[in-house]
């Protein structure tokens with residue numbers, strides 16, 4: 080890549096502490112001009128969304144995550160008050176937990192936080208916790224249940240160990256009916272009861288008003304309930320109570336996160352493509368993937384603390400863009416696959432394929448200029464003096480060397496990359512990154528004509544899962560019937576009896592047998608094995 084192309088396309092905003100280099104995506108000189116009409120249409124759609132239009136037509140909902148950091152932009156006093164009032168309650172609640180005004184039933188301060196949620200109700204809090212936490216210095220230590228895996232739940236509970244009595248639990252679910260989160264809540268409540276503790280005196284809910292979770296929390300008299308509004312999507316919820324409450328409890332400066340997001344919103348709201356990093360990102364995605372997901376987006380932050388960013392973006396991008404139909408109802412099967420981890424660790428894993436294997440991706444490098452956190456970055460961190468690992472060279476210099484080296488090595492083999500640079504990793508810059516990608520996804524969705532704000536595909540898996548649970552109940556009832564043969568029955572015979580799928584019945588019975596719920600007599604061939612109660 081040439082210096083002149085770099086100079087032409089490098090975007091730097093020193094006020095924000097953000098830079099974007101698109102020069103290594105090989106778009107032709109006329110690309111931005113060709114796309115300008117579509118980009119202007121995307122800016123207009125975004126302006127309509129921000130002013131409260133029904134931007135999610137399927138669900139007849141407004142899409143308001145941008146209002147979370149500038150409540151005054153929300154349409155109507157009621158919404159504005161709800162946003163500001165909730166923010167104030169979050170600050171107040173966290174302050175009272177920290178001061179001990181809200182304390183554990185034994186009078187001790189709450190020192191540990193267990194967050195229960197999944198998808199958009201966990202990924203943001205997990206990202207922020209890992210990116211900004213200061214182990215040993217945070218106001219509270221934090222752990223997560225983000226699945227219905229009993230072993231994972233036990234792992235987290237074992238790690239909490241003796242701190243359970245001083246553990247505050249935040250259960251997060253927009254719908255309030257997500258099975259994994261409900262199960263996590265029930266498992267946590269059982270653990271509290273087993274330790275002689277009353278769950279309601281430890282639990283807090285973040286959920287939609289009137290949801291199942293909201294009703295349980297109200298009925299049981301939980302410590303507090305915070306709202307999750309229908310105009311905030313799960314994957315764009317980090318900057319409402321979903322993300323802000325856990326972050327504030329951990330001791331992270333949530334106002335700096337909001338300010339960072341607001342600052343990027345301000346810049347990326349402007350309809351001047353060349354000065355708008357979200358628009359430039361969206362256009363690069365369009366070029367690199369031919370506007371149809373032809374290539375994967377590999378996210379490579381050269382910063383351990385941003386390890387979870389690719390996972391966070393995976394949901395944001397893939398749940399938003401992975402759609403069967405466009406806005407006209409045509410089958411388009413859109414999307415961009417996202418994966419990644421961190422550099423330079425990945426250089427010793429999959430970068431081999433990126434350089435020499437199938438050329439089906441483009442990389443986004445994320446560079447953080449400042450190597451070590453310091454007390455000046457809003458996280459209260461302690462800066463260790465850099466040591467020299469070689470004369471005049473630090474570990475951080477190596478990290479940058481590997482980033483620049485890998486980037487060149489990929490360019491040499493015609494593998495495109497974008498570089499995003501932030502000055503330092505802080506609450507403010509993390510808020511900026513979140514806002515930047517939220518808007519890039521929204522603009523890209525307009526460019527390809529899809530609704531980024533619904534997720535109809537997710538329902539299919541949920542429905543199928545409840546079908547499996549219903550089948551399990553029927554199989555168990557059949558096995559427990561008075562006249563059931565004492566020697567047992569095959570999966571096929573049981574399936575016929577309950578009018579279920581033989582394959583699903585076999586899988587369910589194998590799982591029940593492995594967990595001692597049913598007895599299995601193994602036979603050869605495997606499908607003649609017998610199961611009994």
Ligand SMILES: O=P(O)(O)OC[C@H]1O[C@](O)(CO)[C@@H](O)[C@@H]1O
Nearest residue numbers: 198199200252253254257313537
């Ligand atoms: O917050 P909820 O309603 O529990 O949903 C969790 C996640 O599940 C999804 O709806 C997908 O099933 C995501 O969009 C969402 O972030």
